[in-house]
Amino acid sequence: MMDDHALVARVVKGDNHAFRSLIKQHSRLVAHMVGRLVDNNEDREELCQDIFMKVHDKVGEFNFQSKLSTWIASVAYHHSINHLRKKKIHVSDIPDEERFTTHFTSDENPEEQLNDDMIDSLVMKFIDKLPPQYKAVLTLYHLEHMSYPEIGEATGMPEGTVKNYLFRARALVKEKVKKYLGKELS
Amino acid sequence: MNNEEELQSQIEKSATTGHGLDSRSYQVIFDALKKEPSFKLSNSFEDKVIQKIEERKEAAKDAAWIWIGVASFIIAAVASIMLTGFKFNSFNFNVGTFRFLAGYPGLFIFGTLFVLGLQLLDKKIIRPSIGE
Numbered sequence: 001m002m003d004d005h006a007l008v009a010r011v012v013k014g015d016n017h018a019f020r021s022l023i024k025q026h027s028r029l030v031a032h033m034v035g036r037l038v039d040n041n042e043d044r045e046e047l048c049q050d051i052f053m054k055v056h057d058k059v060g061e062f063n064f065q066s067k068l069s070t071w072i073a074s075v076a077y078h079h080s081i082n083h084l085r086k087k088k089i090h091v092s093d094i095p096d097e098e099r100f101t102t103h104f105t106s107d108e109n110p111e112e113q114l115n116d117d118m119i120d121s122l123v124m125k126f127i128d129k130l131p132p133q134y135k136a137v138l139t140l141y142h143l144e145h146m147s148y149p150e151i152g153e154a155t156g157m158p159e160g161t162v163k164n165y166l167f168r169a170r171a172l173v174k175e176k177v178k179k180y181l182g183k184e185l186s
Numbered sequence: 187m188n189n190e191e192e193l194q195s196q197i198e199k200s201a202t203t204g205h206g207l208d209s210r211s212y213q214v215i216f217d218a219l220k221k222e223p224s225f226k227l228s229n230s231f232e233d234k235v236i237q238k239i240e241e242r243k244e245a246a247k248d249a250a251w252i253w254i255g256v257a258s259f260i261i262a263a264v265a266s267i268m269l270t271g272f273k274f275n276s277f278n279f280n281v282g283t284f285r286f287l288a289g290y291p292g293l294f295i296f297g298t299l300f301v302l303g304l305q306l307l308d309k310k311i312i313r314p315s316i317g318e
Contacts, residue, residue, distance in 0.1 A: 016236050016239070016240075019235075019236065019239075020232045020236060023231070023232045023235055024232060027227055027231060027232075031223075031225060031226065031227050032222075032223060034225070035223040035224075035225030036223060041225070044225055045227060045228060045231070048227060048231070049231070049234055049235050049238060052235045053235065053238060053239060053242075056235075056239055119214050119218070120214075120217070120218045120221060123214060123215055123218035123219075124218060124223075127218075127219075138219060142216075142219035142220060143219070143220070143222075143223075167190070167191055167194060170194055170212065170215055171190055171194075173215050174208065174211045174212055174215060177211040177214055177215060178207050178208065178211045181207055181210055181211055181214070182207055
């Protein structure tokens with residue numbers, strides 16, 4: 001596999017074969033980010049295409065201050081957030097902690113017994129209801145195994161905010177899951 | 187670090203502290219978060235992106251030719267005005283130049299049909315043969 005410097009140099013020169021290889025290496029990361037942040041399945045693949053076109057346009061400006069994957073994650077994150085804004089989905093603020101927690105954890109009334117697969121999909125359903133900033137942090141941390149500073153670079157958030165969002169997101173989902181597991185155990 | 191943070195940290199390190207409901211809930215969440223999302227890109231994804239980039243390059247080339255054409259037209263117009271000493275305030279539009287056509291109606295009809303014929307030839311034969 002070509003190293004990032006050589007790969008970027010060839011893409012800048014207009015080598016489509018090198019760009020194809022760049023897409024192959026990072027398509028999973030982009031698909032994870034878009035798949036988690038954007039609900040509409042029809043928009044997702046096109047959005048991923050647009051992200052790679054933006055990467056193609058801007059790769060000449062990439063200065064290797066971070067990993068190439070972190071930079072691509074940043075392009076994917078900001079492009080997805082802009083897409084949500086264009087679709088008039090409110091993303092600018094993280095909701096007020098107490099009100100959001102109450103709202104997030106109060107609208108479930110678990111009745112059914114769940115098996116493991118159902119619990120997994122239920123967890124994902126709860127995660128889908130979180131603000132996009134939380135979803136992005138969870139995805140980069142748990143699926144892409146990025147460090148806090150890398151997530152900070154990708155999202156433009158301070159490291160403390162990354163840690164806080166990660167903690168809060170998991171705690172919020174836990175409160176929901178607890179209700180179902182509690183029912184199961186009783 | 188508060189208890190909740192401590193618990194998250196321990197579950198993450200697989201050092202579970204007990205079988206309480208909180209611990210179990212976090213275990214379920216950490217396991218679910220590790221799983222690949224259902225959304226997958228199509229097999230031809232790379233081809234589609236490369237094709238879009240190529241199409242954009244072609245469109246940029248076409249736009250460049252259009253701007254070259256517009257610029258050439260403006261340069262030619264300015265050069266004509268300067269070389270012929272044309273003055274806007276003394277310009278009167280008349281059809282005197284074309285008055286000779288009145289004596290040759292056949293030539294006018296032939297000219298019109300000839301241009302239409304060329305357009306038809308271009309549309310039906312030339313453009314399909316170059317794949318446009």
